[in-house]
Structures are given as C-alpha cells and as structure tokens.
Amino acid sequence: MKRHLTQSRTGVLAIILLGMMAIFVMRLFYLQIIKHSEYVSLAQASQQRHFIIPAERGKLYMMDGGVAAPVVLNQTVYTVIADPQTVKQEQRQQIIAALQEVAGGEVVSDAAKRLERTASRYEVLARNITRTQAEKLKAKDFVGILYQKGSIRNYPEGQLAAQVLGFVNAEGKGQYGAEGALNDKLKGRDGLLKTVADVRNVPLTLSKDNVRVEAKSGENVALSIDRNVQSYAEEALKRGIDKAGATEGSVMVMNPNNGQVLAMANYPTYNPAEYTKQKDAAVFSNATTMLPFEPGSIVKTFSMATGIDKGVVTPQSTYSNTDCTEVGDRKMCNALRGLGGTTSMQSAFNNSLNVGMITIARRLGDGSTITPSARQTLYEYYHDKFGFGEATGIELAEAPGLLYTPNRPGRR
Structure with a gap:
C-alpha cells in the first residue's frame, strides 16, 4: 500500500516537472523563435547608435x-x-x-x-x-x-x-x-x-x-571675380559715395570681350562671418543683380545701335540740333547746351545729346514724330535683341528688369 502511494506521488511529481519543463521550453521557444526579431530590434535600439x-x-x-x-x-x-x-x-x-x-x-x-x-x-x-x-x-x-x-x-x-x-x-x-x-x-x-x-x-x-x-x-x-579688381572697385565706390553724399551704391566691372564679371561691389556692406550682427537684411542683397535701376544715358548706346541696324542713320548722318524739342506734351532738352546747328550723329552720341537720340526715334517712324511703329521697333530691339526685361542667366540670384510694352495703360 505504501509502495503504491509512493509510486503515485512520484508519478505526480514527474508529471508536474514535465509540465514545468514543457512550459519552460515553450517560453524559450516563444522568446527565442517567435519574438526573436522583436528582441533583437530592442537590443539594437539600446546598443546601436x-x-x-x-x-x-x-x-x-x-x-x-x-x-x-x-x-x-x-x-x-x-x-x-x-x-x-x-x-x-x-x-x-x-x-x-x-x-x-x-x-x-x-x-x-x-x-x-x-x-x-x-x-x-x-x-x-x-x-x-x-x-x-x-x-x-x-x-x-x-x-x-x-x-x-x-x-x-x-x-x-x-x-x-x-x-x-x-x-x-x-x-x-x-x-x-x-x-x-x-x-x-x-x-x-x-x-x-x-x-x-x-x-x-x-x-x-x-x-x-x-x-x-x-x-x-x-x-x-x-x-570669375578678380580679387584685385573687386578690392579696387569697392574702394572706388566708397570714395564716390562719400564725394556725392550718397548713402548707397553699386558697381559692376565686366570683361567686354567675353562678358565675364570681374567685380560686383555694393555699399553698404558687411562681414559674412558676422552676419548675425546685421539689423537690416537688405544689406545681404547683391544690388547689381537683385535690384532694377534706370540706365539713364547708357541706353543711348542701344538707341543708336537700333537706328544704325535699321538703316535710318549712320555715324555720319546729320540733323539740325536744338537745345530742346517737344515730344508729346513734354519738353525734352540736352544736358549740354550751346551745340546748336548741323550736328553729326557721332557728335550727338559723343556728347550724349537727347535731341539727337529723339531724332533717331523719329526717323524710325515717319521722320517727324515718334509713331507707334517706331515705339514697337525700339521695344523689339530692347527686349528681343538686347535682352532688357529678361534674366541674364548669371549663376547668382537675380531679378529681371522692367521694360514696358508700347501699348501699356497710362503711357503718354
């Protein structure tokens, strides 16, 4: 009887141990096989950087x-x-x-x-x-x-x-x-x-x-910027601004043979290493490419080129120069007075005479007035041939200029 009871208890204990071992094996299987990837990821997350x-x-x-x-x-x-x-x-x-x-x-x-x-x-x-x-x-x-x-x-x-x-x-x-x-x-x-x-x-x-x-x-x-040309341009710009009593200015120097930009000077300026000290962000902009400006008498070069290309004038052509002339309801005058009489276009160009350039514009029309066709011709040359109003394609950020069409509203 006692032997039978002992064997019974031993059997129960063996079953319990086997059950525990089975649970342990199943747990190991769950952790090492089923959850393997998850725990590897957790380990890597804690150890890998x-x-x-x-x-x-x-x-x-x-x-x-x-x-x-x-x-x-x-x-x-x-x-x-x-x-x-x-x-x-x-x-x-x-x-x-x-x-x-x-x-x-x-x-x-x-x-x-x-x-x-x-x-x-x-x-x-x-x-x-x-x-x-x-x-x-x-x-x-x-x-x-x-x-x-x-x-x-x-x-x-x-x-x-x-x-x-x-x-x-x-x-x-x-x-x-x-x-x-x-x-x-x-x-x-x-x-x-x-x-x-x-x-x-x-x-x-x-x-x-x-x-x-x-x-x-x-x-x-x-x-393409030349360090020496750039340095001189900045010094010359500052001298010119001081002499004129101005507050800002820009200078660009280009190689006329290939169009390479040799200098772009702006004033006021700043030190790039200390940009955080600047209170006005406008100082960061390169005015030579970002801001439009009125070209003034420089545009006479393109007016003369248009007249020559269209065959209405040559450098030797002459006209009767007066100090002033009427254009619509405006009176336009030469900055340099006292050169009246018969004058060649070369002389008008050399002396930047406004009346001479107005004469070219008139000859692009009917000879006596600046007609709509003359205005259209000038616009086509300025925009299509000379590129005014278009981006140049320079590698720096730029804003295209403004060139109004002849028939824009409000034109006189």
Missing part, C-alpha cells in the same frame, strides 16, 4: 593674377551631443558647469533641460566649439557625451565681395550670394555610420550589422 558623418562644404575661389585663390574656407569645429539615457545623474551638474566654463557662449540656452530629457538619446548641448575646447571637455571623461566633428565657414577676406559670396547659416544652409545660389553644389552629401557603441557613445568593433555610408564632399567653385 547613428552617427552622421558631415560632408565637407566646397570652397569658393576668386581669381588673383590668373590663379584661383581661396576666399571661403572651412574651419573645423565640434558639436557637443548628449545621450540623456546614459548620462550619470551625479554628473549632470558637472557637465553643465564644465560646458559653461570651457565653451561659454557656444552652449545652447537650455542645455540643462536637455540633459533631463531621458526619453531622448540625442541632445545638442553646444555648437561650434574649437578643437582645444573639445579636448578640454574630453579630458573630463563624462559618460554619455559625444563630440561630433564638423566645420563652419571661414571668410579670411572679411567684407570683400560680401554680397557676391553670401554666408552659411547656423543650419548649414547657404544664404544669398554664391553660398545660396550654388548651395546644392557646395553642400555635398552627409554620410552615415550605424554601429554598436559603449556607454560613452564610442563606436565598438565593426560587425556585419554595421552600416557606413561615406560622406561626399561638396564641389569647389572658382568665380
């Missing part, structure tokens, strides 16, 4: 005696990044104190609050610190702090060609000038490193799960 490999921005060059000289360079800086989940609680105040002591003004305003965001694994604490500053902070061996290498723009020429060059903002995007217009060429493409890292965010041994996409540097760009 994504590191952006910043692309080096392309440099900008100007010409100097036929040789390309760099005028916009890259300066190596570091961004201080924290992983709040791994930063030690007792080191949080020490980290902020060290940042304030070493990096000062480069620390973000809410750095302390960012360290408390334990749901995040990536918080920027300081930007654009120097290599020396980064080394001082690294020596303190804080857990959960990473120093990401990057670069900022360096403008060694100061204000030279500021509106032509533009600047790069805090987000790394080019603004105005060549920096803005050619941003896609200059910026390059950032790379990516996905790897397992330790608690200090230091990448560990490479494995098959690591991903590394190399950064692609931006293109270097050589401008």
